Amino acid sequence: MRLRIFLEPQQGATYEDQLAVAKATEELGFDALFRSDHYLHMGDGVSGLPGPTDAWITLAGLARETSRIRLGTLMTAATFRYPGPLAIAVAQVDRMSGGRVEFGFGAGWFEEEHAVYGIPFPTTARERFDRYEEQLDIITGLWSTPVGGTFRYEGKYYRLAEGPALPEPEQGPRPPVLIGGTGPRRTPRLAATFADEYNVPFSSAADTGAAFDRTREAAASVGRTDPIVYSAAQVLCVGRDEAEIARRAARIGREVDELRLNGLAGTPAEVVDKIGRFAELGAERMYLQLLDMADLEQLALVASEVVPQLD
Template sequence: MDVGLQVSGGYDAVVAAARWAEAEDFVAFALPDHYVGGLGTDTAATGDAFDGLVQLAGLARDTSRIELSMLVSPITFRHPAVLAKTAVTIDHMSGGRFTLGVGTGWLEREHEIFGFPFPERAVRFDMMEEALAYLQAAFANDAAGFAGRFFELEAISVQPKPLTRRRLVVGGMGSTRTPALAGRYADEYNVYPAGRAELEGRIRLMREAARAAGRDPDAILISSSGQVVTAETRDGYDEKLAARAAELGMDVDELEQHYAVRNTPRGSHDEVREQLRTLGDVGVTRFYLQRPAEFDREAERGLVAAIRSI
């Protein structure tokens, strides 16, 4: 399985992590798109949160080989016109190495803090579907145009066009509409870790949607991502979990529940290896390891080797 790295932090730390990942032959480097730090709780929301798209523009010039990706931009506060222009600009700055990720937005507290509307889930999915169709039209070679309930684009040939072949990532925790939209529009489907049956169901839906849209499902890269909280032993994991909870100002049980809801790979090295192997068995070929920008690089070598062996 190929390994990518996703971090967040200040630019000096981010570019150092990106250059390290490039030197270590990671295939991709990604940033998240959030306006609040931490996990968005009241105690963590005041942490540093930089604009990931601006940082990716810097990385376009400060790296040379590694793929760059946004995982993922919430359509609730990123208009698709701005996303289209920003993505193409970063792609050209990087020589064709940038992929734009789009999601519904999920962190309600983030929207409350900055005054962004946070519609109900079904409406956010409708917005995301329109945004993907809008982006597809903007990136198309012909003057496609788009008219929807939320967004409109005149039938003009928007210039310039992306250089990269892999233009759009669709990711999120949705079990039905997310994989269906990925099949229709995405070049990469970023599926959250889950149980084997649930993963198989989501990937099956993605492939069916791709075929229904006249697309080749085998051409869609299937990736996953997660923090991967692990130590050599279970006791070591418990210690690491407690330390991380203290950093975030959370109870251990609260943080464990946060990881459990997202099926974050966690536990001893042996437990994590088996959890990640399930991803590979169902067709995931790339895993983005999520870390803060400043992390112990040497401590991750064993985990990276384990992921690559799957």
């Protein structure tokens, strides 16, 4: 089981805040740092100050200021960018990092952030997923085109004239693609077709297992033989005793009992036990959502008292 740190900077974080977490993530031996790709804060009582930071610009900076950890998004929204420029940006960050980028990619869902920043938002889920699937075709197609070759695409929503598929990513044949969510039909099929990793966010162990099974069934139905990595994301709230757990829960505006039910919360022993339940379902990676980015001591606690107990 590999542990990865996951941030939500739209809730209020500077680049420097994220850099501090990235350096701690690397120094403490965690596998990766991922961040959300959102432009607007969520939830009551959250200001979002000092304002959003762009995911791929941030990751480009972190790529040059770290040396080991993997870097990626959970999840970049297909609605935010055209597929050609997005393929270029991710490939460039992959080269800047020496081949440490992983591309988490979703259909997009948060309509309000599109409205406040003037981003067109398809009003039906069908259109969003149709566009998303075309973008997956284009981005993976561009990355898979050999140097000297050209790429052309004719879809319902996107058309690319024949042209050079450059720059090439550092990783070959492409950076790993992550697809996530719990949709019952299209998500499993798209994961089976395109994904190197399938992620289930913020769900119970039972619901996560059911989602894993749907994707396994979809992979079998399309005749896929390449393995898929299965992973889960959970909010983190761990403490040495009840007082420390309660203090950390209060700082992120959550109740301890609710976090114990819906996240990785409790003592290190409790967190190890719950991670074990996800491992039994086939999860190979856990994304620990660190909502209080100033709490680097919590990461040190996980590194010293949780990680040594994991296989």
